[in-house]
Amino acid sequence: MAAAVGKVASLHLHPPKSGEPFVEATSIRLVAGKGIEGESRYFGRRTRRQLTLIEREQLQEHADALGIGTIEPGEARSQVETEGIDLQQFIGKRLQVGEAVVEIYAPRDPCWQMDKLAEGFKERMMNGKQGVLAKIIETGEVKVGDSVGPV
Numbered sequence: 341m342a343a344a345v346g347k348v349a350s351l352h353l354h355p356p357k358s359g360e361p362f363v364e365a366t367s368i369r370l371v372a373g374k375g376i377e378g379e380s381r382y383f384g385r386r387t388r389r390q391l392t393l394i395e396r397e398q399l400q401e402h403a404d405a406l407g408i409g410t411i412e413p414g415e416a417r418s419q420v421e422t423e424g425i426d427l428q429q430f431i432g433k434r435l436q437v438g439e440a441v442v443e444i445y446a447p448r449d450p451c452w453q454m455d456k457l458a459e460g461f462k463e464r465m466m467n468g469k470q471g472v473l474a475k476i477i478e479t480g481e482v483k484v485g486d487s488v489g490p491v
Contacts, residue, residue: 346425346488348438349396350413353379359453362414367483370440370476376419392448393427393437394418394471402465406458415457418448418471422488427472434491439480441491444472 352362353376369377375390376383399411399421413421420437430444450465465471 345490346422348420348482348484348486348488349423350421351482351484352414352417352419352421354419356380362417362419364414367481368419369481370437370442370479372476372479375476389473390476391420391442391474392418392471393420393422393442393444393474394448395425395427396421396423398469398471402461402469403458405464406461408458411457416465416471417451417453420482425488428468430490431472434477435474435488436491437480437488438482438486440476440482441478441480442474443477444474446473447471448473 351365351368353365353368355361355363370391371377371383373390374384394416396413399416403409403411427444428447431446432444434441434443447468448471450462450470452462454462454465
């Protein structure tokens with residue numbers, strides 16, 4: 341792996357029932373072409389949208405602008421939250437996340453649930469300020485604190 345430029349700040353799984361809060365995890369296993377092992381709602385269902393990532397710094401910028409103090413880990417409904425890396429610059433490129441390799445392919449589309457946290461949050465999460473979508477290229481374990489960087 342090339343020099344790491346960031347790290348995994350927190351990990352989250354979709355809840356069993358739609359609309360419920362994300363479930364925090366200390367480690368996850370990314371499976372190439374499938375998604376996160378054990379995530380029953382989405383594992384193996386989608387061919388491309390297998391993983392969402394967002395930067396903690398971006399979330400704090402939104403929280404500051406909205407005057408809400410902080411957005412807690414998992415509240416923005418991304419599976420991987422990072423620190424110290426600008427994810428948007430990797431669209432169309434591969435990243436090593438822990439032991440896994442992912443390909444960042446598009447900005448994430450913020451969902452309606454963002455406005456449940458604060459009015460205007462969904463709108464703020466546009467134009468390069470919303471995290472990214474990735475497909476999993478190489479299977480591997482990812483833990484909180486792992487490095488995130490270009491392959």
